[in-house]
Amino acid sequence: xxxxxxxxxxxxxxxxxxxxxxxxEALVAGMYGTMLTVARTYVKDRAVAExxxxxxxxxxxNGLDRFEGRSSxxxxxxxxxxxxxxxxxxxxxxxxPFASLAHEDDAPAVDPERFRGPNEPYTGGWRAFPxxxxxxxxxxxxxxxxxxxxxxxxxxxLTQQTVIRMRDVEGYSAEEVCATLDVSEANQRVLLHRARSxxxxxxxxxxxx
Amino acid sequence: MADGTAIxxxxxxxxxxxxxEGRLAxxxxxxxxxxxxxxxxxxxxxxxxxxTIDAVGRIEDAEVPDELRxxxxxxFRSRRV
Numbered sequence: 001x002x003x004x005x006x007x008x009x010x011x012x013x014x015x016x017x018x019x020x021x022x023x024x025e026a027l028v029a030g031m032y033g034t035m036l037t038v039a040r041t042y043v044k045d046r047a048v049a050e051x052x053x054x055x056x057x058x059x060x061x062n063g064l065d066r067f068e069g070r071s072s073x074x075x076x077x078x079x080x081x082x083x084x085x086x087x088x089x090x091x092x093x094x095x096x097p098f099a100s101l102a103h104e105d106d107a108p109a110v111d112p113e114r115f116r117g118p119n120e121p122y123t124g125g126w127r128a129f130p131x132x133x134x135x136x137x138x139x140x141x142x143x144x145x146x147x148x149x150x151x152x153x154x155x156x157x158l159t160q161q162t163v164i165r166m167r168d169v170e171g172y173s174a175e176e177v178c179a180t181l182d183v184s185e186a187n188q189r190v191l192l193h194r195a196r197s198x199x200x201x202x203x204x205x206x207x208x209x
Numbered sequence: 210m211a212d213g214t215a216i217x218x219x220x221x222x223x224x225x226x227x228x229x230e231g232r233l234a235x236x237x238x239x240x241x242x243x244x245x246x247x248x249x250x251x252x253x254x255x256x257x258x259x260x261t262i263d264a265v266g267r268i269e270d271a272e273v274p275d276e277l278r279x280x281x282x283x284x285f286r287s288r289r290v
Contacts, residue, residue, distance in 0.1 A: 024285045028278065033271035050277060057281040061288050108223065115219040124217025129250035133260050140263035149264045168265040174230070193226035200261040 009073055017064055028057060031074065034165050034172075035081050038180065041158045042082075042089035052088055056081040071179065074172070078180040109197035131208050145203060152202035156195055163188060164195035216244050221251045225258055 015023040035056065039049035059080045067076055116125045133139050140146075153161055153169075162181065166172040172180075177188050216224075221244055227233050228241050245251050 019285070019288065021282065021285065025278070025282065028281060029270050029273050032273045036271065050274060054277050054280055058284050061281070061284050064288070109225070110219070110222045112219070115217070124219035126218045126250040130254045130257055132253045133257050134253075140260045140267065142264075145264050146267050149261070150268050153265070153268075164265065168262055169268050171266075189226060189230055189232060192230075193223075196226060196258065196261060196265075197222070199265060200257055203261055203264065204257065 005072075010069070013064075013067070013069070013073060030170070031077065034162070034170055035078070037158065037162045037165050038078065038081055039085045041162060042085035048088060049085075052081065052085045055084050059084065072176065075176050075179055078176075082180060082182075107194070107198075109193065110201070130204070133207065136207065139207065145206070148202055148206040149199050152199045153195070156198055160191050160195035160198070163191040164199070167192055168196070216240050218244075218248060218251050218254075221245075221248075222254060225255065229258070229262075 012023060012027070016027070032053065035053045036046075036049055039052040040046065043049050043052060056077065060077050063080070067073065071079070114127055116122050116127060153164055156164070159181075163177055166177045166180070167174070174185060174188055177183075178185055181188070183191070221241065224233060224237070224241065228238060233241060245255065
Protein backbone atom coordinates (compact mmCIF):
# COMPACT_ATOMS: atom_id res chain seq x y z
CA UNK A 1 0.00 0.00 0.00
CA UNK A 2 1.34 3.41 -0.87
CA UNK A 3 0.94 6.29 1.54
CA UNK A 4 -1.79 7.84 -0.63
CA UNK A 5 -3.92 4.71 -0.66
CA UNK A 6 -3.26 4.21 3.05
CA UNK A 7 -4.71 7.65 3.74
CA UNK A 8 -7.69 6.98 1.47
CA UNK A 9 -8.19 3.66 3.28
CA UNK A 10 -8.24 5.09 6.78
CA UNK A 11 -10.54 7.83 5.48
CA UNK A 12 -12.93 5.25 4.04
CA UNK A 13 -12.81 3.21 7.22
CA UNK A 14 -13.65 6.27 9.31
CA UNK A 15 -16.62 7.02 7.08
CA UNK A 16 -17.86 3.43 7.19
CA UNK A 17 -17.59 3.32 10.98
CA UNK A 18 -19.48 6.59 11.16
CA UNK A 19 -22.30 4.98 9.15
CA UNK A 20 -21.73 6.80 5.84
CA UNK A 21 -24.17 5.02 3.53
CA UNK A 22 -22.82 6.54 0.33
CA UNK A 23 -19.32 5.27 1.10
CA UNK A 24 -20.72 1.85 1.93
CA GLU A 25 -22.80 1.61 -1.23
CA ALA A 26 -19.87 2.67 -3.38
CA LEU A 27 -17.70 0.01 -1.78
CA VAL A 28 -20.35 -2.68 -2.31
CA ALA A 29 -20.72 -1.67 -5.96
CA GLY A 30 -16.98 -1.40 -6.57
CA MET A 31 -16.22 -4.83 -5.16
CA TYR A 32 -19.21 -6.75 -6.46
CA GLY A 33 -17.69 -8.06 -9.70
CA THR A 34 -14.58 -9.39 -8.01
CA MET A 35 -16.50 -10.82 -5.05
CA LEU A 36 -18.89 -12.68 -7.29
CA THR A 37 -16.10 -14.08 -9.44
CA VAL A 38 -14.07 -15.21 -6.43
CA ALA A 39 -17.17 -16.80 -4.85
CA ARG A 40 -17.97 -18.65 -8.06
CA THR A 41 -14.63 -20.40 -8.03
CA TYR A 42 -15.82 -22.15 -4.85
CA VAL A 43 -19.56 -22.62 -5.26
CA LYS A 44 -21.25 -23.91 -8.33
CA ASP A 45 -24.14 -21.68 -9.04
CA ARG A 46 -24.47 -17.99 -9.36
CA ALA A 47 -27.38 -17.68 -6.93
CA VAL A 48 -25.34 -19.33 -4.19
CA ALA A 49 -22.36 -17.14 -5.05
CA GLU A 50 -24.62 -14.10 -4.62
CA UNK A 51 -25.67 -15.38 -1.22
CA UNK A 52 -22.02 -15.73 -0.29
CA UNK A 53 -21.44 -12.11 -1.28
CA UNK A 54 -24.42 -11.05 0.82
CA UNK A 55 -23.30 -13.06 3.85
CA UNK A 56 -19.85 -11.56 3.47
CA UNK A 57 -21.20 -8.01 3.69
CA UNK A 58 -23.21 -8.91 6.77
CA UNK A 59 -20.00 -10.27 8.28
CA UNK A 60 -18.11 -7.14 7.27
CA UNK A 61 -20.75 -4.90 8.87
CA ASN A 62 -20.53 -6.87 12.10
CA GLY A 63 -16.76 -6.93 12.09
CA LEU A 64 -16.10 -3.35 11.04
CA ASP A 65 -15.14 -2.22 14.52
CA ARG A 66 -12.83 -5.17 15.00
CA PHE A 67 -10.91 -4.63 11.76
CA GLU A 68 -7.35 -3.79 12.80
CA GLY A 69 -5.92 -2.67 9.51
CA ARG A 70 -3.19 -5.29 9.34
CA SER A 71 -4.16 -5.90 5.72
CA SER A 72 -5.94 -3.52 3.38
CA UNK A 73 -9.68 -3.17 3.95
CA UNK A 74 -10.45 -4.84 0.62
CA UNK A 75 -8.10 -7.73 1.31
CA UNK A 76 -9.79 -8.22 4.66
CA UNK A 77 -13.25 -8.21 3.04
CA UNK A 78 -12.09 -10.70 0.43
CA UNK A 79 -10.64 -12.99 3.11
CA UNK A 80 -14.07 -13.06 4.78
CA UNK A 81 -15.59 -13.84 1.38
CA UNK A 82 -13.17 -16.71 0.73
CA UNK A 83 -13.96 -18.21 4.14
CA UNK A 84 -17.69 -17.96 3.52
CA UNK A 85 -17.32 -19.38 0.03
CA UNK A 86 -15.18 -22.28 1.26
CA UNK A 87 -17.77 -23.13 3.90
CA UNK A 88 -20.53 -23.09 1.32
CA UNK A 89 -18.35 -24.91 -1.18
CA UNK A 90 -17.67 -27.71 1.29
CA UNK A 91 -21.35 -27.95 2.11
CA UNK A 92 -21.98 -28.30 -1.60
CA UNK A 93 -19.11 -30.75 -1.93
CA UNK A 94 -17.29 -28.65 -4.41
CA UNK A 95 -14.30 -27.03 -2.85
CA UNK A 96 -11.86 -26.27 -5.58
CA PRO A 97 -8.34 -25.53 -4.45
CA PHE A 98 -7.32 -22.52 -6.47
CA ALA A 99 -3.80 -23.65 -7.18
CA SER A 100 -5.01 -26.81 -8.89
CA LEU A 101 -7.07 -24.75 -11.30
CA ALA A 102 -4.09 -22.75 -12.43
CA HIS A 103 -3.06 -25.42 -14.88
CA GLU A 104 -6.39 -26.00 -16.52
CA ASP A 105 -5.47 -24.12 -19.67
CA ASP A 106 -2.09 -24.23 -21.30
CA ALA A 107 -2.98 -22.64 -24.61
CA PRO A 108 -0.30 -20.43 -26.16
CA ALA A 109 -0.83 -16.65 -26.13
CA VAL A 110 -0.96 -16.52 -29.92
CA ASP A 111 -1.92 -19.22 -32.43
CA PRO A 112 1.35 -21.03 -33.36
CA GLU A 113 0.27 -20.92 -37.02
CA ARG A 114 1.06 -17.24 -37.01
CA PHE A 115 4.76 -17.92 -36.55
CA ARG A 116 7.26 -19.50 -38.93
CA GLY A 117 7.75 -23.20 -38.26
CA PRO A 118 10.91 -25.11 -37.24
CA ASN A 119 11.88 -25.90 -40.86
CA GLU A 120 11.50 -22.38 -42.13
CA PRO A 121 13.93 -19.49 -42.04
CA TYR A 122 13.34 -17.13 -39.08
CA THR A 123 11.75 -19.88 -37.00
CA GLY A 124 9.35 -18.39 -34.48
CA GLY A 125 9.10 -15.10 -36.37
CA TRP A 126 5.77 -13.55 -37.36
CA ARG A 127 4.41 -14.72 -40.72
CA ALA A 128 2.49 -11.47 -40.87
CA PHE A 129 2.86 -8.70 -38.30
CA PRO A 130 0.02 -7.97 -35.91
CA UNK A 131 -1.79 -4.78 -36.83
CA UNK A 132 -0.69 -1.38 -35.65
CA UNK A 133 -3.49 -0.39 -33.28
CA UNK A 134 -1.83 2.91 -32.44
CA UNK A 135 -2.99 4.00 -35.87
CA UNK A 136 -6.59 3.41 -34.81
CA UNK A 137 -7.06 6.39 -32.57
CA UNK A 138 -8.87 6.10 -29.24
CA UNK A 139 -9.33 2.40 -29.64
CA UNK A 140 -9.34 1.57 -25.95
CA UNK A 141 -11.98 4.19 -25.16
CA UNK A 142 -14.35 2.86 -27.79
CA UNK A 143 -17.47 1.46 -26.09
CA UNK A 144 -17.66 -1.48 -28.45
CA UNK A 145 -14.01 -2.38 -27.75
CA UNK A 146 -14.75 -2.36 -24.03
CA UNK A 147 -17.84 -4.51 -24.54
CA UNK A 148 -15.82 -7.05 -26.53
CA UNK A 149 -13.26 -7.14 -23.71
CA UNK A 150 -16.05 -7.73 -21.18
CA UNK A 151 -17.48 -10.60 -23.16
CA UNK A 152 -14.04 -12.14 -23.61
CA UNK A 153 -13.42 -11.99 -19.86
CA UNK A 154 -16.78 -13.64 -19.15
CA UNK A 155 -15.69 -16.61 -21.27
CA UNK A 156 -12.38 -17.17 -19.48
CA UNK A 157 -11.91 -19.94 -16.92
CA LEU A 158 -12.98 -18.54 -13.54
CA THR A 159 -9.47 -18.40 -12.13
CA GLN A 160 -8.33 -16.23 -15.03
CA GLN A 161 -11.46 -14.09 -14.74
CA THR A 162 -10.72 -13.48 -11.10
CA VAL A 163 -7.13 -12.45 -11.68
CA ILE A 164 -7.76 -10.13 -14.64
CA ARG A 165 -10.73 -8.55 -12.86
CA MET A 166 -8.75 -7.91 -9.72
CA ARG A 167 -5.63 -6.70 -11.45
CA ASP A 168 -6.81 -4.87 -14.55
CA VAL A 169 -10.45 -3.95 -13.92
CA GLU A 170 -10.29 -3.04 -10.26
CA GLY A 171 -6.61 -2.30 -9.80
CA TYR A 172 -5.62 -4.66 -7.00
CA SER A 173 -1.91 -5.35 -6.60
CA ALA A 174 -0.35 -8.71 -7.43
CA GLU A 175 0.23 -9.17 -3.68
CA GLU A 176 -3.46 -8.64 -2.93
CA VAL A 177 -4.45 -11.20 -5.56
CA CYS A 178 -1.99 -13.75 -4.16
CA ALA A 179 -3.26 -13.19 -0.61
CA THR A 180 -6.91 -13.50 -1.62
CA LEU A 181 -6.56 -16.55 -3.81
CA ASP A 182 -3.71 -18.21 -1.96
CA VAL A 183 -1.65 -18.64 -5.11
CA SER A 184 2.04 -17.99 -5.67
CA GLU A 185 3.16 -14.82 -7.39
CA ALA A 186 4.31 -16.88 -10.37
CA ASN A 187 0.92 -18.61 -10.67
CA GLN A 188 -0.84 -15.30 -10.43
CA ARG A 189 1.28 -14.01 -13.28
CA VAL A 190 0.61 -17.07 -15.46
CA LEU A 191 -3.14 -16.62 -14.97
CA LEU A 192 -2.89 -12.90 -15.73
CA HIS A 193 -0.85 -13.62 -18.85
CA ARG A 194 -3.34 -16.15 -20.21
CA ALA A 195 -6.27 -13.89 -19.45
CA ARG A 196 -4.74 -10.80 -21.06
CA SER A 197 -3.59 -12.82 -24.08
CA UNK A 198 -7.09 -14.20 -24.62
CA UNK A 199 -8.69 -10.79 -24.32
CA UNK A 200 -6.15 -9.36 -26.76
CA UNK A 201 -7.04 -12.11 -29.25
CA UNK A 202 -10.73 -11.29 -28.89
CA UNK A 203 -10.04 -7.61 -29.49
CA UNK A 204 -7.92 -8.51 -32.49
CA UNK A 205 -10.77 -10.51 -34.03
CA UNK A 206 -13.07 -7.57 -33.39
CA UNK A 207 -10.74 -4.81 -34.59
CA UNK A 208 -8.96 -6.44 -37.50
CA UNK A 209 -11.95 -8.51 -38.53
CA MET B 210 16.31 -16.53 -24.34
CA ALA B 211 17.59 -19.22 -22.00
CA ASP B 212 21.01 -18.87 -23.58
CA GLY B 213 20.87 -15.12 -23.12
CA THR B 214 21.46 -14.36 -26.78
CA ALA B 215 18.27 -14.03 -28.77
CA ILE B 216 14.54 -14.44 -28.54
CA UNK B 217 11.96 -15.19 -31.22
CA UNK B 218 8.67 -13.35 -31.75
CA UNK B 219 6.87 -16.46 -30.58
CA UNK B 220 8.81 -16.28 -27.31
CA UNK B 221 8.21 -12.54 -26.98
CA UNK B 222 4.45 -13.01 -26.83
CA UNK B 223 4.87 -15.54 -24.01
CA UNK B 224 7.12 -13.45 -21.77
CA UNK B 225 5.40 -10.15 -22.43
CA UNK B 226 3.47 -10.22 -19.14
CA UNK B 227 6.64 -11.01 -17.21
CA UNK B 228 8.18 -8.00 -18.94
CA UNK B 229 5.23 -5.70 -18.22
CA GLU B 230 5.18 -6.89 -14.61
CA GLY B 231 8.88 -6.13 -14.25
CA ARG B 232 9.59 -9.77 -13.54
CA LEU B 233 12.20 -10.50 -16.20
CA ALA B 234 15.77 -10.78 -14.98
CA UNK B 235 17.72 -7.69 -16.08
CA UNK B 236 19.66 -9.62 -18.73
CA UNK B 237 16.45 -11.14 -20.12
CA UNK B 238 14.75 -7.75 -20.15
CA UNK B 239 17.71 -6.43 -22.14
CA UNK B 240 17.32 -9.27 -24.67
CA UNK B 241 13.58 -8.58 -24.85
CA UNK B 242 14.13 -4.88 -25.46
CA UNK B 243 16.86 -5.55 -28.03
CA UNK B 244 14.38 -7.71 -29.96
CA UNK B 245 11.74 -5.00 -29.84
CA UNK B 246 14.25 -2.47 -31.06
CA UNK B 247 14.59 -4.49 -34.27
CA UNK B 248 11.10 -5.94 -34.64
CA UNK B 249 8.19 -3.71 -35.56
CA UNK B 250 5.74 -6.63 -35.34
CA UNK B 251 6.56 -7.21 -31.70
CA UNK B 252 6.44 -3.47 -30.93
CA UNK B 253 2.91 -3.47 -32.34
CA UNK B 254 2.07 -6.56 -30.35
CA UNK B 255 3.26 -4.82 -27.19
CA UNK B 256 1.10 -1.82 -28.11
CA UNK B 257 -1.86 -4.15 -28.59
CA UNK B 258 -1.27 -5.62 -25.15
CA UNK B 259 -1.11 -2.17 -23.57
CA UNK B 260 -4.28 -1.10 -25.39
CA THR B 261 -5.95 -4.32 -24.21
CA ILE B 262 -5.02 -3.59 -20.59
CA ASP B 263 -6.25 -0.02 -21.02
CA ALA B 264 -9.59 -1.20 -22.46
CA VAL B 265 -10.05 -3.76 -19.67
CA GLY B 266 -9.40 -0.99 -17.15
CA ARG B 267 -12.36 0.92 -18.55
CA ILE B 268 -14.86 -1.84 -17.88
CA GLU B 269 -17.47 -0.52 -15.51
CA ASP B 270 -18.45 -2.11 -12.22
CA ALA B 271 -20.82 -5.04 -12.48
CA GLU B 272 -24.32 -4.12 -11.41
CA VAL B 273 -25.26 -5.15 -7.89
CA PRO B 274 -28.60 -7.01 -7.83
CA ASP B 275 -31.31 -4.85 -6.21
CA GLU B 276 -32.23 -7.31 -3.52
CA LEU B 277 -28.64 -7.78 -2.43
CA ARG B 278 -28.08 -4.04 -2.31
CA UNK B 279 -31.23 -3.47 -0.28
CA UNK B 280 -30.42 -6.25 2.18
CA UNK B 281 -26.87 -5.19 2.91
CA UNK B 282 -27.77 -1.52 3.02
CA UNK B 283 -30.53 -2.23 5.54
CA UNK B 284 -28.03 -4.18 7.64
CA PHE B 285 -25.58 -1.31 7.42
CA ARG B 286 -28.23 1.18 8.54
CA SER B 287 -29.28 -0.89 11.49
CA ARG B 288 -25.69 -1.21 12.64
CA ARG B 289 -25.19 0.63 15.92
CA VAL B 290 -22.58 3.31 15.40
